[in-house]
Amino acid sequence: MTSSAEDIPAHDISILLVEDDPPTNWRLKDALEQAGFDVAAAMTLAEARASLDRRKPRVLLTDLQLPDGHGIELIRESRARLPDTEIMVISILGDEESVISAITVGATGYILKDAFPTDIAATVRELVAGHSPISASIARFIVRRTQSAAEPPPGPPLNTTKLTPREIDILWGIAKGFSYAEIASHLGMSKQTVPGHIKSIYRKLEVHTRGEAVFEAVQQGLIKL
Amino acid sequence: MTEKAKPASGGQGPRSRKFASRLVQYVLLQAVIAALVILALRHPLPEPPARYLVATFALSDRGAAREVTLPAFVPSRSGMNDPAVFTANFTWTRGETEQAWSVYLPRFTNGVEVIVNSTVIMDSRRDPSANRPDRDTPEIAVIPASLLREGTNELVVRLYAWEPISGFLDRLFVGPDDVLRPYFEQRTLWFVTLPTVFSAWQGILALILIVLWAVRRHEVAYGMLAGAMALGAAQTFLVTVVDQPRHPELNATLIASAPLESGFILGFAILFFARRWPRYATLIFVPGVLVVLVGLFGTPLALRTTFMLLGIPAIGVNLLLLALVVGWSELRRQDVPSLMLGCAVTILIICLAHDLLMVAQILPDRRIFFSRLSYSVLLVAIGAGLTWRFANALNRVDGFAAHLVIQLREAEEKLRASFAREQEQARAMALARERTRLMRDLHDGLGGQLVSIVALSERGESASGIGDAARAALKDLRLVIDSMDDIGGDLMLALGTWRDRVAAQLRPHQIALDWQIAPPGLPVHPELRPSHVIQIVRLLDEAVTNAVKHAGAKTVTVHIATLRDASGPYGCITVEDDGQGFATASDGGSGRTAGRGLRNMQTRAARCGATCEVVSGGAGTRVRLTLPHRFPESDAASG
Numbered sequence: 001m002t003s004s005a006e007d008i009p010a011h012d013i014s015i016l017l018v019e020d021d022p023p024t025n026w027r028l029k030d031a032l033e034q035a036g037f038d039v040a041a042a043m044t045l046a047e048a049r050a051s052l053d054r055r056k057p058r059v060l061l062t063d064l065q066l067p068d069g070h071g072i073e074l075i076r077e078s079r080a081r082l083p084d085t086e087i088m089v090i091s092i093l094g095d096e097e098s099v100i101s102a103i104t105v106g107a108t109g110y111i112l113k114d115a116f117p118t119d120i121a122a123t124v125r126e127l128v129a130g131h132s133p134i135s136a137s138i139a140r141f142i143v144r145r146t147q148s149a150a151e152p153p154p155g156p157p158l159n160t161t162k163l164t165p166r167e168i169d170i171l172w173g174i175a176k177g178f179s180y181a182e183i184a185s186h187l188g189m190s191k192q193t194v195p196g197h198i199k200s201i202y203r204k205l206e207v208h209t210r211g212e213a214v215f216e217a218v219q220q221g222l223i224k225l
Numbered sequence: 226m227t228e229k230a231k232p233a234s235g236g237q238g239p240r241s242r243k244f245a246s247r248l249v250q251y252v253l254l255q256a257v258i259a260a261l262v263i264l265a266l267r268h269p270l271p272e273p274p275a276r277y278l279v280a281t282f283a284l285s286d287r288g289a290a291r292e293v294t295l296p297a298f299v300p301s302r303s304g305m306n307d308p309a310v311f312t313a314n315f316t317w318t319r320g321e322t323e324q325a326w327s328v329y330l331p332r333f334t335n336g337v338e339v340i341v342n343s344t345v346i347m348d349s350r351r352d353p354s355a356n357r358p359d360r361d362t363p364e365i366a367v368i369p370a371s372l373l374r375e376g377t378n379e380l381v382v383r384l385y386a387w388e389p390i391s392g393f394l395d396r397l398f399v400g401p402d403d404v405l406r407p408y409f410e411q412r413t414l415w416f417v418t419l420p421t422v423f424s425a426w427q428g429i430l431a432l433i434l435i436v437l438w439a440v441r442r443h444e445v446a447y448g449m450l451a452g453a454m455a456l457g458a459a460q461t462f463l464v465t466v467v468d469q470p471r472h473p474e475l476n477a478t479l480i481a482s483a484p485l486e487s488g489f490i491l492g493f494a495i496l497f498f499a500r501r502w503p504r505y506a507t508l509i510f511v512p513g514v515l516v517v518l519v520g521l522f523g524t525p526l527a528l529r530t531t532f533m534l535l536g537i538p539a540i541g542v543n544l545l546l547l548a549l550v551v552g553w554s555e556l557r558r559q560d561v562p563s564l565m566l567g568c569a570v571t572i573l574i575i576c577l578a579h580d581l582l583m584v585a586q587i588l589p590d591r592r593i594f595f596s597r598l599s600y601s602v603l604l605v606a607i608g609a610g611l612t613w614r615f616a617n618a619l620n621r622v623d624g625f626a627a628h629l630v631i632q633l634r635e636a637e638e639k640l641r642a643s644f645a646r647e648q649e650q651a652r653a654m655a656l657a658r659e660r661t662r663l664m665r666d667l668h669d670g671l672g673g674q675l676v677s678i679v680a681l682s683e684r685g686e687s688a689s690g691i692g693d694a695a696r697a698a699l700k701d702l703r704l705v706i707d708s709m710d711d712i713g714g715d716l717m718l719a720l721g722t723w724r725d726r727v728a729a730q731l732r733p734h735q736i737a738l739d740w741q742i743a744p745p746g747l748p749v750h751p752e753l754r755p756s757h758v759i760q761i762v763r764l765l766d767e768a769v770t771n772a773v774k775h776a777g778a779k780t781v782t783v784h785i786a787t788l789r790d791a792s793g794p795y796g797c798i799t800v801e802d803d804g805q806g807f808a809t810a811s812d813g814g815s816g817r818t819a820g821r822g823l824r825n826m827q828t829r830a831a832r833c834g835a836t837c838e839v840v841s842g843g844a845g846t847r848v849r850l851t852l853p854h855r856f857p858e859s860d861a862a863s864g
Contacts, residue, residue: 114699116733136721137707177721177785178742186744 014038018048018062035121045069063090079106096141108132108202131195139174162204255571262575273408277400282311299392308383315399317373329405330364332395336385342372361416361593365409393592423601424461431455446496453489456482478520484536485513487543498554512539562610569606573599670701708759717746719758743786747796757833757856764829768800768848778804796852806841
């Protein structure tokens with residue numbers, strides 16, 4: 001995942017960072033500012049909402065557990081009101097479930113809390129360029145849901161019916177640690193198109209809430225986090 | 226009779242009172258039956274109109290001549306050459322009718338020749354059933370028209386009577402055939418046809434019982450009854466020819482088998498109702514066997530005498546004993562077979578008593594024996610009783626089957642419950658094992674690293690040192706969490722996640738990761754356990770960490786491939802760096818640390834049945850991990 005297409009200057013990219021843990025907040029803010037991004041930080045859901053209305057950021061980077069609410073609500077609101085904003089969740093290790101939950105309400109990327117500063121900046125840049133990140137474990141989580149099982153595996157409900165066989169093949173490749181080049185050559189496609197497919201997969205997993213029931217279901221999945 | 230069946234009553238409780246009332250009921254029932262039978266026996270058999278009766282005969286018996294009125298007796302005699310001759314006249318007029326005329330003899334013992342106008346028109350000795358004195362066979366003979374003369378005709382009846390039975394000639398009738406024949410047919414039905422039908426029934430019973438006994442040899446009762454029925458059937462259908470029997474002894478013996486037959490029936494009843502064989506019960510067969518022996522080796526006269534003097538009383542005694550056994554059983558058990566058999570025996574006893582009293586001239590003697598006919602009642606009772614028993618046994622079998630089904634279901638439920646419990650236990654044990662492993666993994670990896678973080682911070686170590694240690698702790702935590710994930714035996718899925726981590730680990734050190742997979746990667750191992758995965762990933766981590774810390778490498782290459790040998794495919798993972806390598810035997814610090822790491826890697830590989838070779842030189846280090854064909858099942862891999 002080397003940075004490739006990079007057209008927009010970093011200072012033109014505004015980021016809203018929502019993280020209630022001060023050390024993590026500082027660390028992420030430093031990493032992004034050093035990379036030249038325009039960063040505004042919020043510690044609570046209320047601050048984040050205010051800032052979201054005011055600044056209309058290009059990128060929303062949010063934690064899920066906030067003192068006055070849940071990051072999922074913020075993602076939903078942002079997705080509804082600011083369709084152009086890229087949404088990333090701040091994830092800790094081993095919680096693919098929360099990343100997947102965020103994806104189902106509209107997030108298209110994630111950052112690990114303990115990632116190296118350079119990686120944090122690179123990931124944001126890639127996302128703005130249209131390349132969503134994906135880890136082997138997230139890919140594995142999604143493909144597992146595509147396999148019909150008698151008993152649904154634990155975790156948030158995930159509708160994978162819209163995924164094409166080719167997209168599932170890509171996910172399998174990523175889950176098994178194949179590189180984008182290997183996946184592309186195996187599936188007879190261009191290496192450059194693979195990252196685009198990831199974003200498309202995320203979009204397909206998004207639940208367009210027409211009723212509260214679906215949201216409730218997502219919430220149910222989240223309550224277990 | 227059955228009335229003598231007195232219970233051996235103990236106390237005066239309600240039980241014995243109940244028993245007494247049952248006894249009274251039973252005795253009353255038998256008395257009613259006996260009364261009805263006596264009433265029926267006293268009812269005279271129908272006779273043709275008296276105008277066709279020829280009653281007065283001139284009898285010439287052993288040279289002496291006298292006038293007799295039928296019915297008449299003549300003493301028995303030893304030979305066939307000297308019959309008693311009855312002579313009478315009857316009147317026939319041609320004008321009266323054009324019908325055929327017949328001579329009808331309702332009853333006689335033992336044989337008759339009928340002669341009309343000096344011509345023999347009938348000889349009963351040619352009719353086997355007529356030769357049996359116990360069967361009340363009637364005879365009718367049509368007088369050929371050419372023999373009849375207008376006016377007075379002569380009728381002569383030669384009566385043959387062989388010892389020990391005295392001769393008897395009942396009232397006889399001469400008249401139109403169409404008047405006499407219905408009476409003849411009626412008697413034939415009662416005394417010939419019906420007994421034959423019942424004998425056929427007896428034959429079928431014999432066959433059924435023989436089969437029953439053959440299949441269930443321990444049921445001697447059925448064997449005995451089979452013997453009785455077979456004897457009865459055989460003696461009925463065996464032809465009795467007076468003049469030239471082919472096997473006279475056998476013939477005579479079979480005819481005289483009734484005492485043995487009665488013994489068998491009694492034996493059956495004892496076994497069937499009492500269910501045990503009293504010590505002296507075998508004596509019941511003695512008279513029967515004696516009669517048979519006499520029949521086989523003695524003269525016909527001796528046989529007849531033995532039969533009369535020993536056989537018939539034996540039959541009587543057997544019947545009385547039978548009544549006692551059956552009555553006792555009915556009182557004890559009150560089941561249908563004993564009740565039916567009890568009533569039948571009562572009827573038979575009354576009939577036999579009637580016949581004996583008649584022979585003894587105590588009752589008016591018309592030589593009509595009912596014993597044989599009443600024996601049919603016993604046969605019917607036996608058949609019905611056996612069927613009842615059989616149907617009951619079937620019901621019991623059904624009940625038993627239903628009971629079994631219920632028991633089986635209960636056992637099944639118990640088994641299922643215990644199986645579920647066992648499964649639950651197994652699951653709990655697996656869970657406990659997994660928890661133990663997890664705790665050990667956390668303690669060994671994360672615990673150690675956190676301790677070293679504490680130590681570093683207490684020593685006032687630089688922040689970067691503490692950061693490295695914390696990072697290592699995080700990495701280990703992630704490894705433990707990852708190992709919990711179900712990867713369905715596909716090590717590639719675990720390596721995929723590990724790749725992400727290695728890439729993140731190498732990036733800050735400006736070391737490139739060259740990740741090569743020879744498709745399709747590694748074989749799937751259904752037996753792969755989290756403990757195996759954690760050992761392999763830690764081993765690979767060790768290899769990469771060595772490359773980062775000690776080798777000064779620019780590129781780390783990970784190569785994943787499936788190899789194949791005689792026992793099948795196996796995986797091979799190689800971690801290679803282009804660093805300066807290390808000398809395993811050198812005393813240098815890096816060498817020693819690397820040496821310890823090396824031993825660590827060997828141990829980890831051994832725990833999951835893999836082998837690990839390390840080759841190090843100036844051009845870099847290569848760690849080659851060869852996976853087993855099958856991962857070991859045991860928990861030895863954990864730790």
